[in-house]
Every structure is written in C-alpha cells, then in structure tokens.
Amino acid sequence: MSAGAIRAGRIAARLGRPLGTLCGLGLLWWGIVRLGGVPSYLLPPPDSVARALWAQRGLLAGAAGTTLLETVLGLLLGTMGGGALALLMMASAPVRRWMMPLVLLSQAVPVFALAPLLVLWFGFGIASKVVMAVLVIFFPITSSFFDGLRRTPPGWLDLARSMDARPGLVLLRLRLPAALPALASGLRVAAAIAPLGAVVGEWVGASSGLGFLMQTANTRFETDLMFAALLVLATMTVLLWWGVDRALARMLYWVPDDQPN
Amino acid sequence: MVTTPTHPAHPLGLALHHIDHGYAIGGTDTPVLDDISLTIAPGEFVALLGPSGCGKSTLLRLIAGLEPPRAGTILAEGTPITGPGPDRIVMFQDPTLYPWRTVRGNVALGHDIAGRKDPASVDAAIELVGLKGFERAWPHQLSGGMAQRAALARALVNDPRLLILDEPLGKLDSLTRLTMQTELQRLWRDRGFTAIMVTHDVEEALLLATRIIVFSPRPARIIGDLPIDLPPHRHRDDPRLLDLRKNILTQLGHSADW
Ligand SMILES: Nc1ncnc2c1ncn2[C@@H]1O[C@H](COP(=O)(O)OP(=O)(O)OP(=O)(O)O)[C@@H](O)[C@H]1O
Ligand SMILES: [Mg+2]
Numbered sequence: 001m002s003a004g005a006i007r008a009g010r011i012a013a014r015l016g017r018p019l020g021t022l023c024g025l026g027l028l029w030w031g032i033v034r035l036g037g038v039p040s041y042l043l044p045p046p047d048s049v050a051r052a053l054w055a056q057r058g059l060l061a062g063a064a065g066t067t068l069l070e071t072v073l074g075l076l077l078g079t080m081g082g083g084a085l086a087l088l089m090m091a092s093a094p095v096r097r098w099m100m101p102l103v104l105l106s107q108a109v110p111v112f113a114l115a116p117l118l119v120l121w122f123g124f125g126i127a128s129k130v131v132m133a134v135l136v137i138f139f140p141i142t143s144s145f146f147d148g149l150r151r152t153p154p155g156w157l158d159l160a161r162s163m164d165a166r167p168g169l170v171l172l173r174l175r176l177p178a179a180l181p182a183l184a185s186g187l188r189v190a191a192a193i194a195p196l197g198a199v200v201g202e203w204v205g206a207s208s209g210l211g212f213l214m215q216t217a218n219t220r221f222e223t224d225l226m227f228a229a230l231l232v233l234a235t236m237t238v239l240l241w242w243g244v245d246r247a248l249a250r251m252l253y254w255v256p257d258d259q260p261n
Numbered sequence: 262m263v264t265t266p267t268h269p270a271h272p273l274g275l276a277l278h279h280i281d282h283g284y285a286i287g288g289t290d291t292p293v294l295d296d297i298s299l300t301i302a303p304g305e306f307v308a309l310l311g312p313s314g315c316g317k318s319t320l321l322r323l324i325a326g327l328e329p330p331r332a333g334t335i336l337a338e339g340t341p342i343t344g345p346g347p348d349r350i351v352m353f354q355d356p357t358l359y360p361w362r363t364v365r366g367n368v369a370l371g372h373d374i375a376g377r378k379d380p381a382s383v384d385a386a387i388e389l390v391g392l393k394g395f396e397r398a399w400p401h402q403l404s405g406g407m408a409q410r411a412a413l414a415r416a417l418v419n420d421p422r423l424l425i426l427d428e429p430l431g432k433l434d435s436l437t438r439l440t441m442q443t444e445l446q447r448l449w450r451d452r453g454f455t456a457i458m459v460t461h462d463v464e465e466a467l468l469l470a471t472r473i474i475v476f477s478p479r480p481a482r483i484i485g486d487l488p489i490d491l492p493p494h495r496h497r498d499d500p501r502l503l504d505l506r507k508n509i510l511t512q513l514g515h516s517a518d519w
Contacts, residue, residue: 163375178361253399254361
C-alpha cells in the first residue's frame with residue numbers, strides 16, 4: 001500500500017469512528033421517536049430534521065455565516081485583547097494588581113445575564129455578539145497565557161539572565177515564546193466556547209444568525225428546523241475547533257508532539 | 262577549526278572572600294557554602310571537585326552573579342560582582358536549550374541578546390563541537406550529548422573572559438569526551454580566558470586544569486588546593502598525574518589503592 005493510501009485510510013478511520021457513534025445515536029433517537037410515539041413538535045425524528053436541513057439549506061448557510069463571522073471576530077479580538085493584557089500584567093506589577101480582579105470578574109459574572117444589556121448598548125447588529133464572544137473567551141485566554149508567562153522554567157530564566165538580558169528582552173524573547181503552548185490551550189478552549197457567546201447574543205436580539213434562527217423556529221414550533229440549526233452549530237463548532245487545533249499545532253511545530261492521535 | 266579571535270581576550274581574575282551561602286529547604290535552613298575564600302589569577306584553568314550535592318553548582322551561580330552570597334564578597338578585577346555580566350559566561354549542568362530555537366538559534370543566543378550579528382563565529386562554534394549538519398535541528402531532536410555540545414558552542418561564541426563550566430562533558434561518551442577535552446584545552450590556550458570547571462571526573466580535572474580545588478561534603482569547605490605544574494600537553498599515563506590522582510582520591514575519601 002502506498003503512503004498516500006495509508007494516510008487516506010487513517011483519516012477515514014479517524015472520521016469514521018465518530019461518525020459511527022453519531023449514526024448509532026441517530027438510530028437510537030429515531031427508534032425512541034417512532035416506537036415511543038413522541039409528537040414531532042417535541043422531538044422530531046432524524047429524517048424530518050434531515051429534510052429541514054436540506055429544504056432550508058440557503059437560510060441555514062446564511063445564518064451559519066453570520067454566526068461564524070461573529071465567532072471569528074470575537075476570537076481574534078479576544079485573543080489580541082487578552083494576550084496584550086496578560087503581557088501587560090506580566091510586565092508591570094501595578095497593572096497586575098489592578099486588572100487581575102477584572103479578569104476574574106469577566107468569568108465570575110454570568111455573561112449570559114449581560115446579553116440583553118449588551119444588545120441595548122451595541123445594537124441588534126453583529127457588534128453585540130462579537131462583544132459577547134469576546135467576554136466569554138476573555139478569561140480562558142488571559143488566564144492561560146498569563147499562567148504560561150509566569151511559569152517560565154527557572155533554568156531558562158537563569159540562562160537569559162546569565163547572558164545579561166534586559167527584562168524587556170526576557171519578556172519578549174523568552175517568557176512570550178515559552179508561554180505560547182499555554183496560550184494555545186486557552187485558544188482551544190476559546191474556540192469551543194466562543195460560538196456559544198455569539199449564539200446567546202443572537203438569541204436575545206438579532207436579525208440573523210443561527211441563534212436567531214433557532215429562536216424564531218422555536219416560537220413557530222418548527223422544531224425540525226431548530227434541530228437542523230443546532231446540528232449546523234455543532235458541526236461548525238467542531239470544525240472551528242479542529243481548524244484552530246491544526247493551525248496551532250502547525251505554528252508550534254517546535255513543541256515535541258506527544259499527543260495521542 | 263575555529264580561528265583565534267580577532268580581539269584577544271583579557272582573562273578575568275577573581276577573588277572570593279569568606280563566602281557563606283545556604284538555602285531554606287522544607288522550613289529548615291541548610292548551609293551550602295562554608296567560608297569559601299579563593300583567589301583565581303587571570304588565565305587559570307581551575308577544576309572544582311567534590312561530592313554530589315556539596316555546593317559546587319551553587320558556588321558557580323554566585324560567581325555568575327545569578328544570586329548574591331549570604332555573606333562575603335566576590336570581586337572580579339577588584340570590583341564586587343552584583344549581577345550577571347556578558348564577560349562571564351556559564352555553561353549550566355543542564356543543557357537548557359530553548360525549544361523554539363534551532364540549534365543555530367540557540368548557539369546565537371548570546372549574540373541576539375547583545376544585539377550583535379556574527380554568523381561566521383556561530384557556524385565555527387557549531388562545527389567545533391561537531392554539530393555541523395544539525396544547525397536547523399530542534400532541541401527535542403538531539404541526543405543528550407548533542408544537546409550538551411550545543412550548550413558548549415553557545416557558551417563559546419560569546420568570547421568570554423571567564424568561562425564557567427558545570428560538568429560540561431558529563432553526558433558525553435568516553436570517545437567524544439576525549440575529543441572535546443582536547444578542544445576545550447586548545448580553546449583555553451588560544452583564546453586565553455579564565456576557566457572554572459566543575460567535574461566529577463578526576464582524570465579530566467588532571468588533564469585540563471592548572472589547579473584543582475577539592476571540596477568537603479555539604480556544606481562545602483575547601484579541603485584541598487593543588488596546583489598542577491605540568492605543561493598543557495599532558496599524557497594520561499604520566500606518573501606525576503597518577504600520583505596526583507591518588508592524592509585527590511584520598512582527599513575525596515576513597516582508598517588510595519583504588
Ligand atoms: N534553589 C535551591 N533551593 C534550595 N536548595 C538548593 C537550591 N539549589 C541548591 N540547593 C541545595 O544546595 C545543595 C548544593 O547544591 P548544588 O547544586 O550546588 O550541588 P553540586 O555540588 O553542584 O552537586 P552535583 O555534583 O550533584 O551537581 C544541595 O543540598 C541542594 O539541595
Ligand atoms: Mg551541580
């Protein structure tokens with residue numbers, strides 16, 4: 001067998017297993033609905049969800065595009081903001097003392113309770129959803145990166161200090177790269193939860209997006225469309241996570257790869 | 262081959278006066294260095310011998326300026342050492358290569374920190390330690406001995422006036438070790454830096470050093486200070502070396518007939 005074929009086979013196996021699990025769950029779902037006689041406005045059978053998925057594909061794709069845009073913008077802004085704040089907190093003790101409570105607060109306050117307020121402030125457009133996504137990921141990004149910056153192995157620091165490196169250089173050329181794997185774990189978490197922020201924002205007040213679609217479908221008892229939107233959201237989140245994971249692995253090529261596949 | 266440097270080094274002289282040091286380990290205070298006084302003339306090659314855990318690496322940290330001693334002073338050319346300086350270069354016991362830098366990037370670390378560019382001397386140092394062809398390798402792709410050689414190259418490119426070596430050849434196989442010992446000695450002669458080297462290998466100390474300091478178990482005190490008045494090209498089987506070896510092993514607590 002050629003290397004390419006082996007590789008293709010491996011990828012197929014990797015995709016096949018979770019797909020198999022999903023098919024099994026779908027079958028179970030179908031069985032419960034059919035045999036249990038559950039009314040379809042409570043739990044539609046998988047085949048009617050699939051039909052809704054196909055019939056409303058244009059609508060779903062448009063909504064997914066909006067949500068994806070909000071999520072990606074939120075990820076970018078949240079990573080830049082959280083990353084910069086972590087660096088500042090590392091560089092300056094006053095910043096650390098003043099900002100640490102705020103970082104904690106961004107996690108302690110239920111952001112979802114803030115959603116109506118944010119929509120009021122930032123409008124029905126995508127801005128309020130981007131802000132939601134930023135708030136949701138701010139803590140994992142900032143705290144993981146800050147932890148990474150603080151936990152530089154003492155031996156690495158000694159080496160830089162023994163060569164008389166100034167503190168600014170130590171921060172940017174040693175602590176920063178040494179903290180990138182920690183930032184990467186924060187980013188993986190962020191990629192998985194950022195869509196949640198966007199969707200909740202849409203739920204509260206929007207004119208497009210998957211959350212908006214789910215909300216309207218729900219009030220109209222179009223439960224099959226709601227499930228279809230949910231499926232699209234889940235798929236999007238998984239793909240986003242996978243893309244971020246691959247991109248990070250590629251950027252951090254120097255980290256010895258001991259991940260079990 | 263590494264050419265002699267264009268700017269001749271001025272070896273650094275050191276004077277240690279009554280150094281005491283210690284650490285708090287598990288709530289109790291552990292003395293590590295006990296009244297160490299030592300004068301090292303510019304250009305000497307001093308080997309430090311002593312049992313594991315006695316405080317040799319600690320003493321090197323103090324000389325490097327990474328920590329201040331609890332008591333006593335360390336003078337470099339008459340001036341107290343208050344911190345690290347680019348003329349005192351350490352090769353740590355652990356290779357400590359930065360994983361996001363290639364071998365080449367790691368060897369060039371001192372230049373990068375100093376804001377200097379000198380690719381030729383980086384290449385020369387890499388070749389000297391026998392890592393030619395591995396310039397673009399990542400640290401996790403190196404063996405323990407290769408990593409240690411990269412660390413040696415990283416120390417050498419900085420043209421130190423004082424080279425502080427903490428078991429620099431400890432992880433090498435005996436053959437590579439012989440080559441590196443010869444290279445180290447040649448560099449020391451050509452470049453004329455002062456060298457302080459911790460080693461567990463009595464023969465290595467006898468072969469390279471102009472002077473051997475023997476420490477007691479922790480807290481380290483100086484229990485022996487032997488000049489080796491032999492020319493640099495020493496033969497391993499030189500009877501004078503064998504006598505010295507017996508002497509040192511006795512001081513370290515081994516029976517002389519070993
Ligand atoms: N950062 C530290 N904190 C607490 N104790 C330390 C620290 N560094 C060293 N020590 C203690 O100081 C003592 C001497 O350590 P040191 O590393 O200087 O020994 P050494 O002579 O270099 O030993 P080896 O030959 O095994 O490398 C040890 O007992 C160790 O536990
Ligand atoms: Mg040691």
